Amino acid sequence: MTEPSRSHTEILDLTVGIVSAFASHNTLQPEDLTKLISDVFSAMRDAGREKTARVQPVTKASASEIRRSITREALISFEDGKPCKTLRRHLTQKGLTPATYRAKWGLPPDYPMTSPAYSEQRSQLARSLGLGQQRRRRKPDGASDET
Incomplete structure (x- = not known):
């Protein structure tokens, strides 16, 4: 045979x-x-057959494309060009993590996942709620500040 x-x-x-x-x-x-x-x-x-790998070539974004993708109000997704306040939710729907997204498009490790305006808005909200500050000890009623 x-x-x-x-x-x-x-x-x-x-x-x-x-x-x-x-x-x-x-x-x-x-x-x-x-x-x-x-x-x-x-x-x-x-x-049993050896299949050819269908790996998509890594598409590197140029430095100017990276700069243009970060606006004050939104981040422009390289996947579909949609503006997003936060890319994490958008990438999750596409089945990507921030690390794989950065690797796929050749983005630097410090590429933001939230827009600057949205980050500031959330930061101001946290400050107004008193988050990130040590709790001040309350003095018992009747105690005076003068000693």
Whole structure:
């Protein structure tokens, strides 16, 4: 036997084993069984082949594009060009993390994930609520400040 026919035979044996195990535990219609056999066989055949990697080339943003993407009110996404106050939520919907987004577009590690105006707004809100300040000890009632 030649190498390709033996490989074909091995794939056929594996397909028979998988389909028979599946069919013994599940109810199948006859037309579904033929589709299952062909699907399993093609999957087994393709699994043995070396696939060429479909890696997207890393698209590096130029320095001027990076500068233009950061505006006072919003950050412009390199993924789809939409302006966002915070990129984290937008990237999560695209299935990306900030680190993978920065790596994909060749952005520096300190590239912001929130717009400057939004950061200032949140900072002012936190200050007005007293966050980040040590709590001042209250003096008991009746105690005077003078000693």
